[in-house]
Amino acid sequence: MTTTTHELTATSLLRFATAGSVDDGKSTLVGRLLHDSKSVLADQLEAVEHASRRRGQDAPDLALLTDGLRAEREQGITIDVAYRYFATTRRRFILADTPGHVQYTRNMVTGASTAELAVVLVDARNGVVEQTRRHAAVAALLRVPHVVLAVNKMDLVDYAEDVFARIADEFTGYAASLGVTDIIAIPISALAGDNVVEPSAHMDWYPGPTLLEHLETVPVGSDPSxxxxxxxxxxxxxxxxxxxxxxxxxxxxxxxxxxxxxxxxxxxxxxxxxxxxxxxxxxxxxxxxxxxxxxxxxxxxxxxxxxxxxxxAGPTPVPTKDIEATVCHLNERALKAGDKVLLKHTTRTVRALVKDVAYQLDIDTLEQHTGATELNVNEIGRITLRTAEPLALDAYADNRRTGSFLLIDPADGSTLTAGMVGEAFDGALTAPAAQEEDWV
Structure with a gap:
């Protein structure tokens, strides 16, 4: 039996995540993408039109297609990760729409953890801001293979090419410094529909693909062989x-x-x-x-x-009880050295001890705060762990599935922390040695 590479690679499905600062128009972009690609059912569109009229809007607010929680609709912001499934004739998609607020960084980590592409949205009037750099850093940390910079609200800057070029150059340079190499910048107007699904008549200076065209054609999945x-x-x-x-x-x-x-x-x-x-x-x-x-x-x-x-099969990892990892803390309860936790790796769950919090990472400047003694909710840092039983772990850079794990509270089963084995940004970050403990 012969099997071709095409048969082995899952090119028909793209998992991607969206991220952007508050009020950059991210939910409107997702709504426009769903609407213009004919991926919205008639009753869904009718519900959005009805909700928009109740809010005094003449046209349908496409952001409501993704902001599904009542609290999100009332506040006009995205709070939780909203997953949407849609398809075109060329590819199927699973979209994770993640929040823009700083306090919801953990939600972006959740949404982007399985993504093969991240769409980072910026407001053309504001350019690259602190939260934009944060989202680029999280995408790099999670080893998302492809990044799209969507420069939104181009209609509010008169579709100026120089504005787009300046923002694209700044973001591309920053993302490249984090190790992200596959980056494309696309000028769009989510509200007007420019370059989302259909090419823009206002930006003939842009020769590249629309957002949907890029999503349909970007290479995804590696050859399993x-x-x-x-x-x-x-x-x-x-x-x-x-x-x-x-x-x-x-x-x-x-x-x-x-x-x-x-x-x-x-x-x-x-x-x-x-x-x-x-x-x-x-x-x-x-x-x-x-x-x-x-x-x-x-x-x-x-x-x-x-x-x-x-x-x-093939090169196998050496089972170990000592783990050094970059983690994002997800729980309101702080993670401290000496904490006894459960570590879930693939289908295996073992007891573990947090031996050391090596540093807390400033995700905006990439500065390592080595004086940190704990990690609070949404914070990213470097820790060392000792497990009760040996685990076969790959480096996260080599295998996102077998190089990741979760830390769980043994008292109530709640998820505490998401971890990635190995270095953070292309080996740039390291952790000091930790002391032995007797608990495990």
Whole structure:
């Protein structure tokens, strides 16, 4: 059986996130994108028109298509991450519309964590502001592969080319300093619809694509055959039926790479080696599977494997109990050295101890405040952890799935912190060594 690269790569689906300062018109942009791409149902548009009339507006307020919470509608701001699903003839999309307020940085981290592209919106009248730099830094921190700078409200600056060029140059230079290399700037007017779905008649000096055209054509997804296979075991299947008395399969979602029947694999953290005896997809046997398919794997050897183990092919990480990571704290309760937490990595959850808060990162200046003793909500910093059991972790820069984790409050199960293993911005940030602890 032969499988082409095109068949292995998920190019038909783009996950992207939007971010922008308050009142930059982000929700209007998303609404315009949905409306002009014919992705809004008639009853949704009717509800928006009715709500707009009640607010004294003559034309439909397209921002209401994304600001779905009552509090958002009343305040006129985006609070929560709003996910929208739409499609064109060329591609399917999952859009995460994230808040612009500084106090909702954690929401942007949530929305952009799985995104392959980030749309950063700026007001053409204000240019690059502090929150713009913050959003660029978060996108770089989360290793979002593609970034679009959407310079909005060009109609309010008379569609001036020099205004757009100045903003584009400033943002591109800053983002490049963070390690972001794939950047495109697009001048738009979300309110008027210029360069969102249809080309603008007012900006003939701009030769590039509209926003939707770029979203439809930007390369997404890497070739799974170029990545080491990582398969976190979610469930062990033992049907014990007369038809299959000896069946033992390991079910889960292939996090990265490609698995084939006959591939040599290593089970982590135990380190036992074996080979893939068979692969089942939706109950049908196949000889190949690729990320992010949900599959069941059968192995040639009878090895003690349970939920949370990692079946890996290719270069394998060395299991460790000591973790250095960049984290974004999500909870109102501060994270401090000495805190006892649960660490969830793929399908494995273990006890862990926060050994040290190395520094708190000023996301606007990238300055490291080494005197920090804790991380408060929305703050990003560097910590060291010690786990009770070894974990097979990849660097986040190499694998966003197996290089990330969550810290959980063992008392009530609430999520505390999102973590990324390894360095933050292309190895520029480092953490000092921590002291050993006895708790784990």
């Amino acid at each position: 170029d990545e080491p296979a990582r398969f976190p075991v979610q469930y062990v299947i033992r049907p014990q039926t007369a038809e299959h008395p000896d069946y033992r399969g390991y079910a889960g979602q292939l996090a990265s790479g490609v698995l084939r029947t006959g591939d040599p694999v290593t089970v982590l953290p135990s380190g036992h080696t074996t080979t893939v005896a068979g692969i089942d997809v939706l109950g049908v046997e196949t000889d190949i599977a690729w990320a992010p398919q949900s599959i069941t794997v059968r192995l040639t050897d009878d090895i003690d494997i349970s939920r949370g183990d990692l079946i890996a």
